[in-house]
Amino acid sequence: MSRVAVARVLPAPERATTATAPEQLLLSLQRAAGNRAVTRYLQRDDDPADAGATAGAGAAPVRQEEDAEAPPDRPASRLAELDEMLDRFNTPEDEVIDLLGAMGPDDKRTVIDSYRDRLVGCLNGGEMLRAVANLQPPLGTALDWIDAAALFTSAIDYSEIQGLVTRADSDEREAVGTNHYRDIFVKVCDNSTMITALVDLNFPWEKARQWAREEGTGTLDLARGLARSGRITVSGLEEFLNAVGEGANVAREHLRGLEDDSLADLRAEPAAGDVIRDELGTAGAPVLSALAGEISSGEATITNSEDLLAGDTTGPFTLMHFGGDQRFNVTYRRDGVDVAVGVALTAADDRAGLLLPAAKNIWLGRIQAAWGSRFQLTNGQRTIPLRFQVSLDAGPNEVNAHSGHWAWPKLNAGNWFVPDHEQVPEQEEAVSQAPVHEFGHLIGNVDEYSRTAEHYVQVTQQPVTSHGTVAETDTAGVTRYTNALSLMGSGTTIEPRHCDAILRWVNQNLRANEPAFSVVA
Amino acid sequence: MDTVTEPSERAPFPLTFGVSGGNPRVDLAMRVEADGSAVVDVLTVWSLAQPSPARLGAFRGRLPTATLEALATVAAASRERGPSGLFAGPPGTVVRMVSAGGERPVLAIGDEARLAALDRDIAEAAVGALADPIAAIVAEARTGDGGPVVALRAIGMEPFRLLLFASDTPGFWARTWIDTAAGQQPLDFEDVQRLVAAGAIPDGPIDLAPGSEVRLPIPAGAAPGSAGGYIAWRRGTGPERRILSGAWVLPGTAPGGDERL
Numbered sequence: 001m002s003r004v005a006v007a008r009v010l011p012a013p014e015r016a017t018t019a020t021a022p023e024q025l026l027l028s029l030q031r032a033a034g035n036r037a038v039t040r041y042l043q044r045d046d047d048p049a050d051a052g053a054t055a056g057a058g059a060a061p062v063r064q065e066e067d068a069e070a071p072p073d074r075p076a077s078r079l080a081e082l083d084e085m086l087d088r089f090n091t092p093e094d095e096v097i098d099l100l101g102a103m104g105p106d107d108k109r110t111v112i113d114s115y116r117d118r119l120v121g122c123l124n125g126g127e128m129l130r131a132v133a134n135l136q137p138p139l140g141t142a143l144d145w146i147d148a149a150a151l152f153t154s155a156i157d158y159s160e161i162q163g164l165v166t167r168a169d170s171d172e173r174e175a176v177g178t179n180h181y182r183d184i185f186v187k188v189c190d191n192s193t194m195i196t197a198l199v200d201l202n203f204p205w206e207k208a209r210q211w212a213r214e215e216g217t218g219t220l221d222l223a224r225g226l227a228r229s230g231r232i233t234v235s236g237l238e239e240f241l242n243a244v245g246e247g248a249n250v251a252r253e254h255l256r257g258l259e260d261d262s263l264a265d266l267r268a269e270p271a272a273g274d275v276i277r278d279e280l281g282t283a284g285a286p287v288l289s290a291l292a293g294e295i296s297s298g299e300a301t302i303t304n305s306e307d308l309l310a311g312d313t314t315g316p317f318t319l320m321h322f323g324g325d326q327r328f329n330v331t332y333r334r335d336g337v338d339v340a341v342g343v344a345l346t347a348a349d350d351r352a353g354l355l356l357p358a359a360k361n362i363w364l365g366r367i368q369a370a371w372g373s374r375f376q377l378t379n380g381q382r383t384i385p386l387r388f389q390v391s392l393d394a395g396p397n398e399v400n401a402h403s404g405h406w407a408w409p410k411l412n413a414g415n416w417f418v419p420d421h422e423q424v425p426e427q428e429e430a431v432s433q434a435p436v437h438e439f440g441h442l443i444g445n446v447d448e449y450s451r452t453a454e455h456y457v458q459v460t461q462q463p464v465t466s467h468g469t470v471a472e473t474d475t476a477g478v479t480r481y482t483n484a485l486s487l488m489g490s491g492t493t494i495e496p497r498h499c500d501a502i503l504r505w506v507n508q509n510l511r512a513n514e515p516a517f518s519v520v521a
Numbered sequence: 522m523d524t525v526t527e528p529s530e531r532a533p534f535p536l537t538f539g540v541s542g543g544n545p546r547v548d549l550a551m552r553v554e555a556d557g558s559a560v561v562d563v564l565t566v567w568s569l570a571q572p573s574p575a576r577l578g579a580f581r582g583r584l585p586t587a588t589l590e591a592l593a594t595v596a597a598a599s600r601e602r603g604p605s606g607l608f609a610g611p612p613g614t615v616v617r618m619v620s621a622g623g624e625r626p627v628l629a630i631g632d633e634a635r636l637a638a639l640d641r642d643i644a645e646a647a648v649g650a651l652a653d654p655i656a657a658i659v660a661e662a663r664t665g666d667g668g669p670v671v672a673l674r675a676i677g678m679e680p681f682r683l684l685l686f687a688s689d690t691p692g693f694w695a696r697t698w699i700d701t702a703a704g705q706q707p708l709d710f711e712d713v714q715r716l717v718a719a720g721a722i723p724d725g726p727i728d729l730a731p732g733s734e735v736r737l738p739i740p741a742g743a744a745p746g747s748a749g750g751y752i753a754w755r756r757g758t759g760p761e762r763r764i765l766s767g768a769w770v771l772p773g774t775a776p777g778g779d780e781r782l
Contacts, residue, residue: 308542308609311541311626312537312539312541312618313541313550313564314550314552315539315618315626316625318618319607320607320616321608322608322612323608323612369702370704405570406545407568407569407571408540408569408644409615409640411543411547411567412543412615413543413612413613413614426770427768430545438613441612447544449544464691465691465692466691469692470692470696470752471690471693472762472763473760474761475757475759475761476760477760479690481692484696484752485705490544490752491705492705493704
């Protein structure tokens with residue numbers, strides 16, 4: 001929170017004699033007669049001039065060793081002296097404060113344990129600051145007394161209590177890590193000094209962040225402050241924070257460009273993610289992804305385009321064009337490439353609807369068994385697995401699921417056939433496996449059947465004389481070729497080339513100066 | 522498919538209707554005369570839903586008058602549009618082509634719902650034609666002395682011109698394979714080559730007389746209940762060698778499965 005004005009330590013006691021504005025009157029009364037007098041005045045609505053008359057009233061303090069003879073090595077108790085001062089009509093605050101500093105440890109302990117209300121009743125905030133400096137109670141006690149004594153805690157500057165914080169040991173600092181003390185610090189600090197306070201308090205990051213947010217201090221500023229003070233010592237943090245300060249795009253690029261080890265160090269520091277979340281909000285999502293190791297992510301739209309020698313069964317072949325757009329999402333991470341493909345399946349008939357849930361499980365299993373955990377991408381710097389996430393519940397690729405025999409006229413593009421053990425057992429295996437080929441189309445592959453010799457070699461990277469090639473000749477002597485082994489032909493073998501569309505996308509979205517990948521089995 | 526106006530004139534006979542392409546391969550054609558008599562070619566098991574064992578080859582059938590009229594309308598409209606627009610659809614599309622009067626086939630055009638209805642009617646007529654083979658084969662798997670085989674037996678009135686191996690051109694050698702959960706398990710080229718050298722598989726086309734058969738070995742590993750497929754060729758006019766592709770099931774009970782054919 002932003003502060004209003006900084007009230008300085010109030011001067012030595014003087015009796016309030018002039019009634020002015022109510023606040024001024026209260027401050028004057030507090031200076032002259034202490035908080036207890038102010039309280040009594042507020043409760044009784046009495047003349048403040050009379051309030052000091054009862055300032056000495058209150059619970060009798062517990063006195064230690066007052067009547068005992070002090071051992072030679074211990075100072076004599078001065079609690080009676082303190083009592084006498086506190087009982088005066090006009091408490092001599094400076095003398096009280098000095099006396100607290102002069103007391104021995106036993107007296108101080110007694111005061112800390114039993115004099116809180118009496119001191120709060122007669123000292124104002126500034127005086128209490130001096131008093132606790134002399135008395136040296138635990139940090140939490142000091143803060144409570146100051147907060148109780150000050151009419152406006154927010155008028156206290158952090159610099160005035162900083163010494164208490166820095167002198168406190170780690171247990172004392174840890175003990176003030178509660179919401180109660182957080183509220184005191186929020187009153188005392190502004191955006192800037194909260195960072196100083198949190199540096200001094202040496203809280204764990206998450207607590208420091210919570211306190212800073214309560215104050216309204218930016219997480220980025222907090223992180224910078226903690227980094228400069230050495231409270232966070234991750235290598236490269238300062239550069240990262242500067243990049244975040246310049247916005248999401250710069251931050252993302254900065255993270256993408258880091259070496260793996262540097263990014264891992266940064267990711268292990270919780271401040272890094274919190275800075276992104278708090279500073280960039282929703283715009284920080286891609287930055288968080290980059291922090292998690294993502295190099296690039298996006299939708300790949302592949303326009304399949306293929307010329308096949310199609311045509312009538314008994315006539316000459318005719319070169320025809322087939323094509324269409326396929327969409328899938330690719331995420332290139334430092335530890336792998338994930339390809340997400342979505343298919344919206346619609347049952348074309350009642351039996352297909354009945355069998356579709358089981359069919360989905362079969363097809364998902366077959367697709368994963370065929371495509372998953374099979375290939376890796378390598379570029380000399382890293383070798384990472386190619387993973388597939390397939391959904392058959394929704395997606396941009398629409399497919400109709402049919403029951404019955406897998407044959408024309410139902411058999412056509414965009415139609416799958418549910419495995420039907422009861423009614424079509426002879427095709428159960430074949431239709432279970434068929435979507436593995438169709439999945440190949442969905443990730444950008446063209447067919448490897450009914451090709452001219454030239455196209456066959458281009459697409460399959462194999463000669464037409466290879467043993468996997470099946471030829472077919474029409475009445476005019478024109479020959480077309482089909483790869484009988486390849487999944488994208490009429491077979492079932494998946495080759496590295498079947499990941500080329502994914503590979504192209506990844507290689508178009510590399511980091512600067514990063515070598516291109518290739519696919520290996 | 523485009524919406525078209527009614528054709529300005531009737532299409533001359535004979536009419537042809539053919540569907541081909543897709544994965545697995547569809548290959549079916551019908552040639553129809555003015556009286557509705559038809560010759561139907563069914564070259565792959567996926568071209569038509571039919572009982573097992575599937576029949577592949579040429580069959581004699583008849584097209585009902587209403588179906589004939591519908592085909593004539595589509596053929597007339599399609600030939601008026603001509604050969605333009607050779608975009609056939611997304612990968613895997615089964616291409617539908619028609620012709621009239623012996624002209625070169627063109628893509629069938631028209632209202633898709635009417636075309637789909639025509640598909641169904643022609644498929645029904647084609648199924649009816651299977652009972653009257655002209656020159657066809659039936660593939661049956663069985664376990665012989667030398668292990669499981671696929672026997673291709675000729676049926677019909679005329680010999681079936683079959684090609685299982687052609688030493689003159691790479692790519693023409695018969696395939697058999699087993700369908701497994703891990704994919705197809707194919708017969709190796711070397712195995713086929715060895716059988717050709719031994720005379721068990723003929724090199725070049727043969728005229729398989731009705732009732733006779735040739736056998737192709739099934740890869741090792743087939744067990745009762747195993748299923749798979751085969752590829753061979755029908756030798757046609759001139760240099761024509763068209764793929765025949767079908768499926769087989771080895772009789773018996775698959776481990777943990779049901780009794781199959």
